[in-house]
């Protein structure tokens with residue numbers, strides 16, 4: 001079973017919830033893979049402190065001229081929907097950051113002058129969290145300055161073994177990269193907070209999940225810090241609320257010290273146990 005943990009905005013506690021759930025389920029004897037797909041700012045490793053067994057660079061394919069026989073006909077430029085290739089008099093200029101690796105320009109070139117070559121955009125890592133053999137760890141890290149996180153997330157998720165429980169810590173927001181992370185999830189767990197910003201971004205995330213046809217459940221973090229608007233909205237949308245986590249100083253302290261919060265705080269652990277139990281019901285159903 002694959003569960004994506006998502007949020008409309010950063011800072012809602014998504015990584016605290018996902019790392020705690022991963023730890024709790026592994027402690028309970030389940031085979032768990034935690035996947036940090038928040039590739040622009042991965043931080044699950046700060047809490048899980050994994051022992052890495054593999055790190056490798058990840059590349060996408062971008063076009064380049066094969067030789068010196070380009071006629072400058074411009075067919076490749078016309079074929080590119082992303083303005084990533086420009087034909088000059090006798091050569092082309094490729095803007096690799098804009099290229100979506102679709103291969104359209106190669107097909108369009110009448111003289112087969114274009115070839116594809118690799119371009120590194122990030123790093124994929126694999127290992128085990130906290131030495132827990134039952135908790136596998138995967139993460140992706142996008143290179144600084146890279147614009148397109150989606151191919152790296154797709155590459156990260158492609159390599160994740162399908163057995164056991166896979167928890168995907170998704171990027172915040174509703175961009176292409178967030179959609180890529182929740183696209184194949186059996187359930188999307190929305191982590192939100194009762195603020196005007198939280199509600200605004202939650203609405204967009206719910207819309208994204210509906211567009212993708214994903215089932216949803218929610219956790220309200222810092223539930224006592226604002227009015228009931230988020231709860232009312234979720235109830236109105238018939239999205240089950242699996243836990244409401246009040247502000248707890250011990251949670252903030254554990255997080256500040258880089259600890260797995262469920263391991264450090266018994267009240268938080270109990271709330272996460274309720275969420276984990278719901279996830280396990282999903283596995284059985």
Ligand code: SF4
Nearest residue numbers: 080099100102103105
């Ligand atoms: S591979 Fe696709 S996106 Fe990249 S330059 Fe060619 S047509 Fe444009």
Ligand code: SF4
Nearest residue numbers: 070071073074076109
């Ligand atoms: S389509 Fe081929 S020949 Fe024409 S400009 Fe592009 S690379 Fe050159």
